[in-house]
Amino acid sequence: MTIARVELDVPLSGPFDYTFGEAEISIGSLVAVPFGRRRLVGVVTGLSDSSEIDKSLLKRIERVLPVEPLPGRALALAAFCADYYRHPLGQVLSIALPTMLRKPDFGKNARLWAYSLTERGLAELPTLVNPRAGGQMRLLRALVEGDVLDSVQARLIYRGAQRLLREWVDSGWVKKRAVRSVRSPTSTPMQTISAEQPVLLLTDEQRLAVARISEALETFSPWLLHGVTGSGKTEVYLRLIQHVVGMGRQTLLLVPEINLTPQLEARLQSRFPALSMVSLHSGLAEGERLSRWEEARSGKASIVLGTRLAVFTPLPQLGLVIVDEEHDGSFKQNEGLRYHARDLAVYVAKSASVPVVLGSATPSLETYANAVEGRYRSASLSLRPAAQAPRIEFIDVRQKRLDHGLSEDALNIINSCVSRREQCLVYINRRGFAPVLLCRACGWTAQCRRCSARLTLHARTSRLKCHYCGREERVLSACPECGNQDLQGLGQGTQRIEETLQAHLPGTRVLRVDSDNTRRRGAFARMREQIRSEEIDVLVGTQMLAKGHDFPKLTLVVILGADHALYSSDFRAAEKLFQQLMQVAGRAGRSELLGRVVVQTEFPEHPVYRALARQDFAAFAADLLAERRRCGFPPYVYQAVLRAESHRESDMWSFLRGASTKASSVAEAGITVYDCVPAPVFRVASRYRGQLLLQASSRSALRHFLSRWHPLLNREKASPVRWVIDVDPVEL
Numbered sequence: 001m002t003i004a005r006v007e008l009d010v011p012l013s014g015p016f017d018y019t020f021g022e023a024e025i026s027i028g029s030l031v032a033v034p035f036g037r038r039r040l041v042g043v044v045t046g047l048s049d050s051s052e053i054d055k056s057l058l059k060r061i062e063r064v065l066p067v068e069p070l071p072g073r074a075l076a077l078a079a080f081c082a083d084y085y086r087h088p089l090g091q092v093l094s095i096a097l098p099t100m101l102r103k104p105d106f107g108k109n110a111r112l113w114a115y116s117l118t119e120r121g122l123a124e125l126p127t128l129v130n131p132r133a134g135g136q137m138r139l140l141r142a143l144v145e146g147d148v149l150d151s152v153q154a155r156l157i158y159r160g161a162q163r164l165l166r167e168w169v170d171s172g173w174v175k176k177r178a179v180r181s182v183r184s185p186t187s188t189p190m191q192t193i194s195a196e197q198p199v200l201l202l203t204d205e206q207r208l209a210v211a212r213i214s215e216a217l218e219t220f221s222p223w224l225l226h227g228v229t230g231s232g233k234t235e236v237y238l239r240l241i242q243h244v245v246g247m248g249r250q251t252l253l254l255v256p257e258i259n260l261t262p263q264l265e266a267r268l269q270s271r272f273p274a275l276s277m278v279s280l281h282s283g284l285a286e287g288e289r290l291s292r293w294e295e296a297r298s299g300k301a302s303i304v305l306g307t308r309l310a311v312f313t314p315l316p317q318l319g320l321v322i323v324d325e326e327h328d329g330s331f332k333q334n335e336g337l338r339y340h341a342r343d344l345a346v347y348v349a350k351s352a353s354v355p356v357v358l359g360s361a362t363p364s365l366e367t368y369a370n371a372v373e374g375r376y377r378s379a380s381l382s383l384r385p386a387a388q389a390p391r392i393e394f395i396d397v398r399q400k401r402l403d404h405g406l407s408e409d410a411l412n413i414i415n416s417c418v419s420r421r422e423q424c425l426v427y428i429n430r431r432g433f434a435p436v437l438l439c440r441a442c443g444w445t446a447q448c449r450r451c452s453a454r455l456t457l458h459a460r461t462s463r464l465k466c467h468y469c470g471r472e473e474r475v476l477s478a479c480p481e482c483g484n485q486d487l488q489g490l491g492q493g494t495q496r497i498e499e500t501l502q503a504h505l506p507g508t509r510v511l512r513v514d515s516d517n518t519r520r521r522g523a524f525a526r527m528r529e530q531i532r533s534e535e536i537d538v539l540v541g542t543q544m545l546a547k548g549h550d551f552p553k554l555t556l557v558v559i560l561g562a563d564h565a566l567y568s569s570d571f572r573a574a575e576k577l578f579q580q581l582m583q584v585a586g587r588a589g590r591s592e593l594l595g596r597v598v599v600q601t602e603f604p605e606h607p608v609y610r611a612l613a614r615q616d617f618a619a620f621a622a623d624l625l626a627e628r629r630r631c632g633f634p635p636y637v638y639q640a641v642l643r644a645e646s647h648r649e650s651d652m653w654s655f656l657r658g659a660s661t662k663a664s665s666v667a668e669a670g671i672t673v674y675d676c677v678p679a680p681v682f683r684v685a686s687r688y689r690g691q692l693l694l695q696a697s698s699r700s701a702l703r704h705f706l707s708r709w710h711p712l713l714n715r716e717k718a719s720p721v722r723w724v725i726d727v728d729p730v731e732l
Ligand code: ADP
Pocket: 200, 201, 202, 203, 206, 227, 228, 229, 230, 231, 232, 233, 234, 235, 236, 385, 386, 550, 590
C-alpha cells in the first residue's frame, strides 16, 4: 500500500489521497498533511495501491501523530453522522477529536513532563507530607503506585500539582523528563467496587427497573426510564453501572449541561471510590481534555461522564449508555454539525450491542412514542422514596395588581417560606431587567439595529443588550422619536425580580442565577455551595436552575412569566413548557420537607397548567401525541429544514427558491416540499434569514431524499449565502 485516503477538516467532501513512505500507517491513524498552503491533521479512512490522481501529483504525508489510531467503531459513528446530518466526514471527525489532536505539530515539541520518585523521594516523602493535606497525599500516592505521572495527569489529581512537583524536583525527591505525548495509560485491571456510602435499600420500582434492564446487558436494547423528579433515577443508574463495571466494561453517562456534572461526579465518586471516572465537557483546558479522552479511549476509565460532545468518545469496552434528562434541548447542537447527542447515543449503543437507558421525568414525545408503541422498552418510577410529590397551586393574576410582576399573594408565600428558614426558588426564564424599553408617549421601543428583535434592558449595567447577536448599547435618556425623557422598562427579567424581592423582603438574602452572572469559570459551583450551605434564602433564576439540582432546604418554587410561552407558534411549545415546569417543580421538596409550587398566571385553566396540577404526564402526552398525529407533526413525520442567511435579502430568497425547485425535481412520493418562509427572527446580526421545510413520511425516505438533494445544493460554491441543512430540527 502506498496511498492513504485522508479525511480533512475542510468544507469539501473528501477523502484526499496522499502518498506515504516508510511511515507506519493504518486506518484510523491521525496524520499531518499539506493542504493548499496550510498544514492540517486528517484521519486515514482508507489505504490503497492506486489513485485516480496521477501519483506524481500527490503530496506526501508529513508525519503520523503519536497517538493510537481511531478504532473502527469511532470511524463508523462519524460516517453515520456525516451521512445522516449531511455534513462533510472530515469535519465530523475533527469535531469528535480533542483540540490538541487537531494540531499538526502535536507531540513534536515535548511540552509535557513525566515525573517519577527518586529513591530518596520514595524514602523521605511519605514521612514529610502532611497526611491531612489531601491533594498532596493523592499526588504522592499516585507517584508511589503508578511510578510515572505526566503533568496533565498530575494536574487532574491535584490542582496545585505543578508548583508542588517543582519543589519536589528542586529538593531531589522527584525527577522529571520530557515526553512526546500523553502516555497512553497502561491498562490496569478493573478494581472491585467497595461501596463506602451506606447503600440505599431500593424501592420495589427501582429494584424492578434494575433487574429488567440488567437482564440483558450484552445485547442492544433501548430503554425509557420514566421516573418523576426525585424518584431515584440516579440510584438506578448507579446500580446498573455497578453491574457493568463488574463485567469489566465502561459506562457512558451523558448529562445535558456542564453545571450538572459536579454533583453527579461527587455522587459517583463517593459510591465507587476505587473506580476511574472521567468527566468530559467543554469547560476543560485542552490538555486536561486530551488526557481524560485518552483515559476513556484506552478503556481505563470505567465511567465517562459528559455533555453532548462526549458521545463521540471512543470507548473500547463500552457496556452501557445512559442519557439523563433525555428530553433536554441541550443535547441538540444548534450550529455547525447539528447532531442530537441522544439520538447518536442510541446509535452508539446499537453498534456496540449494549443497552441504552434514556431517563427523564418528562420524556421527549419522540422517545415517549417509541416507548408507547413498543419500539423502546420502558421502566417507570412513580414514587419519590425520600419525599412526597410537591403540591401545585395557581395564583390567578387577571384581577390582581402586580408590583413589578409579583403579586401580593406570591410575596406573602415567599415571605412565610423564608421565615420558616426554608429556601425558595423564584423561576423566571428571562434574564436582564426588562425585555422591552418603551416610550409611553409615542410607542417607540428599543430595537437592535442588526436584528429584528427588541433590546433587553439590563439595569445593573445600564445597558441595552441584544440577546440574539450580543450587541450592547448604552441606555438612552430620551426617546429618539419624540424626546420624551420618561422611558420605561416593560415586563420582567431576573434582575428586576431580584430588585423587587430585595425591596419587599428586607434582610432576605436573594441570589440571582442566570447566564449573565455565571459565565465565569467556577461561578456556578460557588453559588451552588452557597445555596447548599444555606447562605441564601431566595434564588431567582432561569432554566439553569430548573435542571437536576438537588437542594434539600428548597421547599417552595414560584413560577413567573410562563404564560408568554402559550402564545408561541412553535408546535413544540406546549411540550417544552410542560417539561420546563415539571422540572422546576421537581426542585421543590426533595427531602422530608413538603414541597409547594405556585404558578402565577392569567390562564389557570389552560390545559398545560391543568396537566401540571395533576402531574399527569401520561394523559398530557397522549393528548399531544394524538394532536401531532392528526396534524401531521413529528414524531409521526420526519423533518429537515434548510436554513439560509445572507446580507442581501434577495440573495437569500433566490437561493432558497432555487433549492426548492431542486427539491421538487428529486422529491419522490412521501416527500413534501413546503414554501420558503422567513425565519422566526428574520434578521440577526445584519443577515436576513429564511428557511425551507421538507417533510417525509418515513426516516428512510427523508435520508434517501436528502442524499439526492444535498449534492445539488453543494454545487453553488461561490454563493454569498450561508446555508445549512438541519435534520430532525427541534426548532422551526
Ligand atoms: P432523580 O434522579 O429521579 O431526580 P434521585 O436519584 O436524585 O432522583 O433521588 C432523589 C432523592 O431520593 C435523593 O436524595 C436520593 O438519595 C433519594 N433516594 C433515591 N432512592 C432511594 C431509596 N431507594 N431509598 C431512599 N432514598 C432514596
